Amino acid sequence: MVAKVLTMQSVERHKPQPAGRVEIPDAALPGFYLVVQPSGAKSWAVRYRFGGKTRKFTIGPYPLFDLGSARAAAREALQMAARGRDPVLEKKASVEAALAAERDTVRAIAAEYVERHLKPNSKPRYAAEAEALLRNHVIARWGDRRIGEITRKDAIALTDALTDGGMGVGANRVFSAARALFNWALEREVIETTPFLRLKPPLAEASRDRVLSDAEVRFVWLAADRVGYPFGTLVQLLLLTAQRRDEVARITWAEIDANGVWTLSAARTKNSREHLVPLPSPARAILAAVPRIAGRAGFVLTTDGAAPSSNFAKNKVKLDTAMLAIARQEAVDAGRDPDGVELVPWRLHDLRRTASTGMARLRQPIHVTEAVLNHASGAVSGVAAVYNKYAYVDEKLAALEAWAGRVAKIAYPGLAEG
Structure with a gap:
């Protein structure tokens, strides 16, 4: 097929072929092409040379990617290959990093901590109370953040907010529950350090020594x-x-x-x-x-x-x-x-x-x-x-x-x- 410059009109005109998938090259950017499946589904891809071999990089479906954005993504992939970086491997690493980020959120790690450690090793009542403290104060504040991004400053801000809100010694219970979560994550090498290292509970508690007369x-x-x-x-x-x-x-x-x-x-x-x-x-x-x-x-x-x-x-x-x-x-x-x-x-x-x-x-x-x-x-x-x-x-x-x-x-x- 002789390559022609793709336009939005030509992309819309291309129909599926019962015999199989069709690739329509773009004369404006060699290596970039439109793929039309027998089902009628359309997508974008680009071919390039890397390490002496021809590689294919899938950009995404049409119309989620229109012609302009697909062509720009193809050009970026070709430039990346020209600089000695494989777009396929880069995309795979990016996807894996995104999945790891989702797995390593405070919400996800806290859920794993509760099921793997807190419940099996604690009395039911204590486990329920600690889980509630994490849910209401730690996850509510940091849930969607990666656990490794939580800093010492964040930990101090958490306890300050609790004491400023009049929580009293309950702030110490939240502190203890959060510290236990981060210590567990540290032991499992999910994080390299804990933001609660050398921090003390926010409030001093009087010793319990009351004896009735x-x-x-x-x-x-x-x-x-x-x-x-x-x-x-x-x-x-x-x-x-x-x-x-x-x-x-x-x-x-x-x-x-x-x-x-x-x-x-x-x-x-x-x-x-x-x-x-x-x-x-x-x-x-x-x-x-x-x-x-x-x-x-x-x-x-x-x-x-x-x-x-x-x-x-x-x-x-x-x-x-x-x-x-x-x-x-x-x-x-x-x-x-x-x-x-x-x-x-x-x-x-x-x-x-x-x-x-x-x-x-x-x-x-x-x-x-x-x-x-x-x-x-x-x-x-x-x-x-x-x-x-x-x-x-x-x-x-x-x-x-x-x-x-x-x-x-x-x-x-x-x-x-x-």
């Missing part, structure tokens, strides 16, 4: 009685057993055996170790008195049988209100000004620390108290900790009974310790 323990116990089941019961069990909030809140009847030993499976504990809690007699008495609400899970503390006790923040406000009312009424009874009575803020977790401190004051051995808390005791460490699998059930029961007796004496002054 005897007076506060008394008000907690009496207020829990007033609030009633299930939250008041939860509070009293927290104080008597020294276990964690969620462990007690999700207690089931199936976990408690006939001897009053409560078994927390490894899946239910923070350190993933099975934990035996011999319930002291006041705790057993409390459980014997609670209503049994039918439900498949068998939760002890529930309102509908389907879900465990929750709404902790709302119920804690009710408890604090009851505590303050009791304290002020006692002030009135004693002839003092009730308006001068205030409560020092406290958290449910402080009950665990208060119980631990109380057992220590009762001269319970430290390794027994640590066993009650399901801690790896420093008193039993190293090789001894590996081989010492003794559960200390009897010793734990003795410690918890002693502490329960102390609580009873605090809550009801004049009551003889049993």
